Amino acid sequence: xxxxxxxxxxxxxxxxxxxxxxxxxxxxxxxxxxxxxxxxxxxxxxxxxxxxxxxxxxxxxxxxxxxxxxxxxxxxxxxxxxxxxxxxxxxxxxxxxxxxxxxxxxxxxxxxxxxxxxxxxxxxxxxxxxxxxxxxxxxxxxxxxxxxxxxxxxxxxxxxxxxxxxxxxxxxxxxxxxxxxxxxxxxxxxxxxxxxxxxxxxxxxxxxxxxxxxxxxxxxxxxxxxxxxxxxxxxxxxxxxxxxxxxxxxxxxxxxxxxxxxxxxxxxxxxxxxxxxxxxxxxxxxxxxxxxxxxxxxxxxxxxxxxxxxxxxxxxxxxxxxxxxxxxxxxxxxxxxxxxxxxxxxxxxxxxxxxxxxxxxxxxxxxxxxxxxxxxxxxxxxxxxxxxxxxxxxxxxxxxxxxxxxxxxxxxxxxxxxxxxxxxxxxxxxxxxxxxxxxxxxxxxxxxxxxxxxxxxxxxxxxxxxxxxxxxxxxxxxxxxxxxxxxxxxxxxxxxxxxxxxxxxxxxxxxxxxxxxxxxxxxxxxxxxxxxxxxxxxxxxxxxxxxxxxxxxxxxxxxxxxxxxxxxxxxxxxxxxxxxxxxxxxxxxxxxxxxxxxxxxxxxxxxxxxxxxxxxxxxxxxxxxxxxxxxxxxxxxxxxxxxxxxxxxxxxxxxxxxxxxxxxxxxxxxxxxxxxxxxxxxxxxxxxxxxxxxxxxxxxxxxxxxxxxxxxxxxxxxxxxxxxxxxxxxxxxxxxxxxxxxxxxxxxxxxxxxxxxxxxxxxxxxxxxxxxxxxxxxxxxxxxxxxxxxxxxxxxxxxxxxxxxxxxx
RNA sequence: GCCCAGAUGGCGGAAUUGGUAUACGCGCACGACUCAAAAUCGUGUGAGGAAACUCUUGAGGGUUCGAGUCCCUCUCUGGGCACCA
Numbered sequence: 071x072x073x074x075x076x077x078x079x080x081x082x083x084x085x086x087x088x089x090x091x092x093x094x095x096x097x098x099x100x101x102x103x104x105x106x107x108x109x110x111x112x113x114x115x116x117x118x119x120x121x122x123x124x125x126x127x128x129x130x131x132x133x134x135x136x137x138x139x140x141x142x143x144x145x146x147x148x149x150x151x152x153x154x155x156x157x158x159x160x161x162x163x164x165x166x167x168x169x170x171x172x173x174x175x176x177x178x179x180x181x182x183x184x185x186x187x188x189x190x191x192x193x194x195x196x197x198x199x200x201x202x203x204x205x206x207x208x209x210x211x212x213x214x215x216x217x218x219x220x221x222x223x224x225x226x227x228x229x230x231x232x233x234x235x236x237x238x239x240x241x242x243x244x245x246x247x248x249x250x251x252x253x254x255x256x257x258x259x260x261x262x263x264x265x266x267x268x269x270x271x272x273x274x275x276x277x278x279x280x281x282x283x284x285x286x287x288x289x290x291x292x293x294x295x296x297x298x299x300x301x302x303x304x305x306x307x308x309x310x311x312x313x314x315x316x317x318x319x320x321x322x323x324x325x326x327x328x329x330x331x332x333x334x335x336x337x338x339x340x341x342x343x344x345x346x347x348x349x350x351x352x353x354x355x356x357x358x359x360x361x362x363x364x365x366x367x368x369x370x371x372x373x374x375x376x377x378x379x380x381x382x383x384x385x386x387x388x389x390x391x392x393x394x395x396x397x398x399x400x401x402x403x404x405x406x407x408x409x410x411x412x413x414x415x416x417x418x419x420x421x422x423x424x425x426x427x428x429x430x431x432x433x434x435x436x437x438x439x440x441x442x443x444x445x446x447x448x449x450x451x452x453x454x455x456x457x458x459x460x461x462x463x464x465x466x467x468x469x470x471x472x473x474x475x476x477x478x479x480x481x482x483x484x485x486x487x488x489x490x491x492x493x494x495x496x497x498x499x500x501x502x503x504x505x506x507x508x509x510x511x512x513x514x515x516x517x518x519x520x521x522x523x524x525x526x527x528x529x530x531x532x533x534x535x536x537x538x539x540x541x542x543x544x545x546x547x548x549x550x551x552x553x554x555x556x557x558x559x560x561x562x563x564x565x566x567x568x569x570x571x572x573x574x575x576x577x578x579x580x581x582x583x584x585x586x587x588x589x590x591x592x593x594x595x596x597x598x599x600x601x602x603x604x605x606x607x608x609x610x611x612x613x614x615x616x617x618x619x620x621x622x623x624x625x626x627x628x629x630x631x632x633x634x635x636x637x638x639x640x641x642x643x644x645x646x647x648x649x650x651x652x653x654x655x656x657x658x659x660x661x662x663x664x665x666x667x668x669x670x671x672x673x674x675x676x677x678x679x680x681x682x683x684x685x686x687x688x689x690x691x692x693x694x695x696x697x698x699x700x701x702x703x704x705x706x707x708x709x710x711x712x713x714x715x716x717x718x719x720x721x722x723x724x725x726x727x728x729x730x731x732x733x734x735x736x737x738x739x740x741x742x743x744x745x746x747x748x749x750x751x752x753x754x755x756x757x758x759x760x761x762x763x764x765x766x767x768x769x770x771x772x773x774x775x776x777x778x779x780x781x782x783x784x785x786x787x788x789x790x791x792x793x794x795x796x797x798x799x800x801x802x803x804x805x806x807x808x809x810x811x812x813x814x815x816x817x818x819x820x821x822x823x824x825x826x827x828x829x830x831x832x833x834x835x836x837x838x839x840x841x842x843x844x845x846x847x848x849x850x851x852x853x854x855x856x857x858x859x860x861x862x863x864x865x866x867x868x869x870x871x872x873x874x875x876x877x878x879x
Numbered sequence: 880g881c882c883c884a885g886a887u888g889g890c891g892g893a894a895u896u897g898g899u900a901u902a903c904g905c906g907c908a909c910g911a912c913u914c915a916a917a918a919u920c921g922u923g924u925g926a927g928g929a930a931a932c933u934c935u936u937g938a939g940g941g942u943u944c945g946a947g948u949c950c951c952u953c954u955c956u957g958g959g960c961a962c963c964a
Contacts, residue, residue, distance in 0.1 A: 247961085288883055288959085295882070295960060302964085320964060333964090373962080399962045409964045417880090418962055471963050611959080645958090652957095681904075682891060687884090690891055698904040701919095746893070749903035756903090822899055827945035829899055853931095867944050873898050877944045 080671030084786040088187055096800050097192040099146035101579050101594055108145035109598050110137035111572055111637070113606035113614070114199075116154040116564075117178035118163040122185040124661040124679075124691075125607075125653060129643050131676040132685045132742065133605040134191040138782035139739045140603075141192065142806040148598060149192055150575040152199040153182060156207065157564025158236055158252050161483035165528065171483040172523055175202050185664065190672040190785050192802060197575045201567035205582040206574055207485040208518035210567050212586060213621065214477075215488055215511035216628050217267055218502070223477070225506060227263040229337065229362075229402065230476055237529035238480040239264055241563060242473055243296075243612050251613075259362065262533055265487060265560065267475040269620045273297055275634070276472075276619055285640040286686070292611035298471025303455075305410065305464040307332060309340075310382040310391055312347065316340060319405030319469050322415065324454040326462060327387040327443035328433035329410040330423070332394045333375065336361045337402035341378070349380035354396060361398040373399055373422050385410075386462035387443065397422065405469055475617065477563050480535045482527040484561030486519045488512035492548035492555035500550060510549045514585070519557070535559045568614050569621040572601055572636060586630050595630070601637045608642035615640065641742060644688020646679075653691070661691060673784035674700050680744035680783065702752055703784060709758060710791045713773060721766035725813055727757050728772055732809035735779045744783070751779060770795070775807040823848045824875040825857045841868040848874055 091097060099107070112133035115126045134149065141147040155175050164171040179200060186193065199206050217223035231240040235255035239262060244251040269276075277297045280290045302321035309316060316332060334341060336358040345351055357376040375397030382391040399418065400409055413423035414432040423430055433442045440446045440454045449457065459466065478487060489509055495501055496508035503509065512519055522543050527536050537543050537559040548555035576594040577584065584590040606615075615637075622636040645652060648659040666675045678699040683689025731754045738747035754776065761767060768776075774795055781788040781801045792801035821833045821844060831851050835844065845866065848854050858876060867875040 247959095291883065292959065298960095298963065300963075318964080322964085397962095399964095401963065404963045411964085416964070418964075421962090469963080608958085647957095684892085692891060692905070695891060695905055702904085745891095746903080749893075752903055820899075824898080824945070827898090827943085829945095832899060856931095865944065867898095869898070873945090875898085875944050 080673060080787070081668075083790045084188075084190065084672055087786045087789045088190065091192070091800070092187075092195065094800075095196075096802060097141075097147070097149060098194050098196055099148050101148065101576065101598065104146040104597065106145050107598050108137075108140050108147045108603075109572070109601040110140060110147050110149045111601045111604045112149075112151070113604075113610065114152045114154050114568070114571060115182065116157065116159050117175075117182045118159040121181055122189075122663055123653075124663050125646055127189055127663045127676070128646050128679050129606060130186075130189060130191055131679055132643050132744065133603075134676075135680065135739060135744060135782040136603055136605065136742065138192055138785065138802055139736075139806065141802060142778065142781065142804060144805065147192070148197075148575075149194050150197040150199075151186055151191070151193045151195075152201070152571060152575065153179060154201050154564070154568050154571070155179070156202040156484050156567050158238065158479070158481060158483070159564070160202075161481060161527075162236070162252060164483070170523075170525075171527065175200070188667055188672060189663070189676065192785070194575075197578045199571060199574045199578050201485075201564075201571065201574075202483070204518045204520055207521075207567065208582075209570070209574065209577070209586055210485040210562065211488040211512070211517050211519060212514060213566065213570060213625075214485075214562060215514070215517075217624060218489070218511045220624065220627065221503070222268040222271065222624060223265060224268065225263055225265055225509075227261065229259045229261050230264055231257045232260040232262075233257055236481070237531040239476055239478065241476040241565075243475075243616065244563075244565075260533070264476055265478040265489075265558075265562075267477050267620075269475045269617075270470060270472055272620055272623050273299070273470040273472050274468075275623060276616070279619070279635055283635050283638055283640070285637075286608065286642040289608055289611045289615060289640065289642055292608075293616055296472060296612040296616065300469050300471075302467060302469060303459050303464045304406070304467040305386065305459075305462060307383040307386060307410065309344070310384055312344070312381075314340060314343060316383055316394075316408055317406045318408050318410045319467060320410055322412065323459050323462075323464055324440060324446075324451050325412045325415050325433050326385065326410065326458055326464075327440075327446075328412040328414050328431045329385050329387070329392065330413060330429050330431050331392050331411045331426075332383045333397050333400045333409050333411055333422070334378075334394065335400040335402035335407040336396055336398050338396070338407045340408070341396055344378065344381050347381050348378050350377070354378060358396060373397065373418075373425060375399075375422065375426070377426070386464075387458065393428070395422075395426070403473055404471065475563075475620070477566060478558075478560035479563055480533060481529055481561055482521075482524070482536045484521075484564060485567065486521055486537065486543075487558040487560050487562050488517060488519045489558040490546055490549060490555050491558065492551060492553060494551055494553040494555075495548060498551075502550075510555075513549065521561075535561060537561070565614060565617045566621075569617045570625070572599070572618075573625075573630075586625075587628075592630075596632055599631060600633045600635060602639060604637040604640045605643060606640070611642075641686060643685055644683065646688060646691050648691040666696070670696060670700055671703075671786070673787050674703050677703065677748060677783050681748045683745060685742045685744050699748075702755065703787060705759070706755060706780065706784075707787060707791070709755065709762075710773065710777070710794065712762075713770075715770050716767060718765055718767040720768045720772065721761055721764065724757050724761050724766065724768060725772075726816065727754055728768065728775065729809045729811075729814040731779065732775065732807050733814070736806065736809075739782065748783060751776075751783075777801060778804055778807055819871045821871065822873040823851065823854055824873065825854065826877055827875060830854050830857065837871055839871075841866070841870075841874070844868065844874050848876075 112130050137147045137149045161171050164174040231245050233240055233250040233255055235253045236250055245257050250257055277299055300321050303323040305318055305320055305323055307316045348354055354376050375395045378394045381394050383394055385392050411419040413419040413430045435441050438451055440449045446454050446458055489511055492508050499507055501507035501509050524540055530536055544557040544559050546555055546557050576598055577591055618636055622631055623634050625631045626634045651657045653659055678696040681699055682695055731750050734750045735747045777788050777791045789801050817837055818834050819837045821835050823830045830853050833847055861878040863878055865877040
């Protein structure tokens with residue numbers, strides 16, 4: 071790390087102001103009576119690693135600058151923070167260092183809040199929440215029971231993702247490229263009964279509402295792709311000599327005459343029911359068994375499959391008998407788990423057909439018209455779609471790629487799923503929901519179901535949470551019949567904790583006195599939601615940001631929220647890079663924010679992070695670069711220290727530059743272009759320093775404006791300067807300066823003189839100079855004269871106050 | 880394979896509607912201060928050329944009076960999805 075270049079005592083100044091802000095509750099808005107609320111949210115960190123990551127600080131600083139700016143623009147900014155401390159990530163960390171998660175959470179909490187204080191953000195401290203506190207997870211559990219009540223939580227046995235290292239199931243969204251989102255281990259498939267949330271019910275709304283919210287486009291695209299809507303048709307194929315049918319989903323029903331074979335996923339139930347018909351069943355079974363064991367990656371390589379000898383399907387278009395196959399490239403979880411294969415018009419079907427030497431029937435000509443399809447020949451594809459579906463008795467169908475959210479985890483460190491299962495009720499056919507006899511949700515007045523302290527908290531690996539071996543936890547009485555019953559022992563996915571934390575902050579304000587449905591909570595919700603600006607990482611595109619939208623929609627339907635979309639604006643910040651790689655421990659390029667803050671101060675460090683590149687792009691962290699900001703802050707401080715009121719008048723240029731700076735800094739903050747806002751402040755300082763030697767100087771009021779412009783970026787030093795300028799109320803509550811257009815206007819303008827589009831000279835002329843005069847002036851110039859000399863002038867392009875271009879032969 | 884973002888000096892990056900390419904900062908060089916160094920301050924800094932001037936925004940083509948910016952083709956880098964029928 072480079073060494074700082076200055077002796078001004080930032081540590082004293084920073085501590086002084088952090089203490090005073092906290093004491094005076096500078097950043098606590100009046101949640102109840104606010105007239106102009108602005109909810110400025112940042113993604114709360116999970117305290118798993120050794121401390122606050124520089125990536126956290128990067129994100130938080132960017133969000134804080136925006137919040138501070140909005141506060142100065144007159145909004146009551148609510149900028150809360152908390153800890154997302156429940157879940158596998160924190161538990162894995164506790165396991166690694168050999169501390170109990172309950173103990174570790176206390177240690178991490180202290181450490182994180184200390185660090186969060188040091189970075190100098192305008193946090194609303196009073197409302198901080200921790201997801202692992204019973205008063206918080208009471209409402210995580212309540213949310214689960216609400217899902218249950220709305221018929222959105224259900225249990226189902228199916229092949230699910232299982233991480234062998236974390237020893238738990240995972241949701242589809244938490245499998246990144248076939249690997250566990252937390253530990254990077256290859257995920258395998260296991261057939262298990264698990265709890266799911268019916269997020270697919272909201273698929274269309276989740277998709278459609280994307281058009282109504284202002285989010286970083288790449289996040290919207292990721293969500294759109296994840297939902298994966300396709301329009302097509304369901305088509306039924308009869309099985310020859312059997313009563314059975316096979317339904318398939320296709321996006322191209324018009325090609326049904328070209329379907330020359332069928333393929334079933336290995337898990338498809340029809341294979342089992344056709345068992346007696348399939349002549350090579352032993353062989354088939356062997357194929358199914360090996361393919362089920364294979365991981366997705368192994369399945370990837372080459373197309374394999376096996377013919378179901380002796381069974382045939384009937385093509386509903388041609389009436390022809392076509393062969394059937396089982397193959398693992400057909401996924402059981404999408405559509406009906408079976409396809410009609412049209413090798414002439416689908417690349418994958420062709421590849422498979424070539425391996426198995428199957429016929430290829432072309433049904434669309436070069437002009438996109440139907441052929442070889444009987445009476446439909448000659449129709450355009452779109453029209454044929456309708457006609458053919460009608461003819462074969464299919465029906466239009468919209469299919470989504472999205473699958474339900476697998477919510478249970480076989481781990482310890484999470485919110486216990488608040489459900490009870492009663493065998494006695496099952497026998498009697500009783501239960502809260504008909505389709506799930508024996509299951510009861512824990513009622514609100516019995517929440518939270520507290521997570522007990524247990525010594526043996528390690529994941530067990532036999533498909534059950536460690537809580538399954540704690541009798542005192544799982545032995546309960548049935549809430550309906552009073553017989554001995556069993557509590558659910560799985561915990562819920564961490565992403566459920568974080569899906570509603572922005573409401574948690576509002577509830578914490580009243581110290582959890584009021585429930586989610588209480589009218590006092592509702593008032594806060596009504597006043598403060600939706601979140602006006604949410605800044606965070608794009609890696610949460612189809613995780614937290616997706617789940618949160620779903621949960622908000624459910625809460626809207628439950629009458630808790632008035633809005634469907636919790637975050638009207640979301641901006642994804644970029645990634646910090648160092649030495650050409652993403653910052654990570656394995657790359658050995660870790661940046662410890664504490665060390666930099668200790669050496670340079672929070673103001674300098676946060677300003678450097680914002681200066682190195684556009685915030686939404688992310689940037690390249692270079693140690694040496696911080697010296698530039700270090701010098702700048704030092705020069706600012708020294709300059710203001712030197713300032714004395716005097717009779718001197720400001721220079722016109724400097725006055726204009728100040729107005730331009732006010733305009734640019736404000737606009738750049740709005741656009742999150744903090745790097746160019748900072749450059750502009752540097753340009754201004756450079757000008758001010760050169761003016762010191764002249765007879766001109768800006769007055770005190772103008773200097774105060776400059777302190778305000780600096781305040782969002784360097785909150786401590788600007789507060790100190792503000793006080794030095796005789797102010798008592800915090801600069802962060804001062805009114806953002808306005809710029810005066812009349813002071814920005816110049817009487818002269820720079821006119822670019824081009825010949826054939828090539829820049830020759832620049833002339834400074836009066837604004838509004840006519841084309842004729844500009845031409846004359848330009849022709850006086852030697853360089854221009856020389857190039858024009860002896861050539862015939864073809865054309866002159868003139869743009870007033872800007873440019874003249876002589877086009878010559 | 881598909882989708883998204885990007886490629887500009889030695890480096891991080893600027894550049895409104897298509898109109899002075901390289902703002903701001905780092906680094907470097909020289910100078911001042913100093914016994915000296917660091918820090919600080921000043922000057923310079925895209926390439927070639929003595930200069931006039933020429934060339935220069937990943938490569939190639941196009942549109943235009945004029946292209947870093949618009950269009951087409953390609954290369955590379957980063958990120959996401961990945962047999963989704």
